[in-house]
Amino acid sequence: MEKIRGEYRMLVERAKEARERAYAPYSRFPVGAALLCEDGTIYTGCNVENASYGLTCCAERTAIFKAVSEGHTKFRAISVVLDSTDPSAPCGACRQVIFEFGPDIDVVMANVGSESVDVVKITDLIPRAFGPSSL
Ligand code: THU
DSSP states (O other): OTTSOHHHHHHHHHHHHHHTTOBOTTTOOOOEEEEEETTSOEEEEEOBOOSSGGGOBOHHHHHHHHHHHTTOOOEEEEEEEESSSSOOOOOHHHHHHHHTTOTTOEEEEEETTOSOEEEEEHHHHSTTOOOGGGO
């Protein structure tokens, strides 16, 4: 945790708080996310599950959809916090949705105890992605 910059530390804290609000009665696997916009605004998200399991929305996409629906489309970083021994990367669907908004977005991955944090570029998680410039 010492290695990451202050604003990313804050982002991890906000994702942890959002994780507390997860609606995950089926998986019992709460996840939190926090999205840092270019202007410094932060949107948080949690996973929102459904009795029809496939309709679940991951924490990352919740945060992104909240931000976009409030008029933000320029993002610097997104943090994701879950309870695992090692930080875990977003699912494939979320990687695609993050990439939509730019190849330079940092993905800040932490576990709930914050013992370790990984920061990678979205392009490292989804190489040769299909995106807006492919059209
Ligand atoms: N989940 C997320 O919210 N984000 C991820 O990066 C991985 C998975 C959610 C989906 C589901 O509600 C639960 O975690 C178990 O897969």
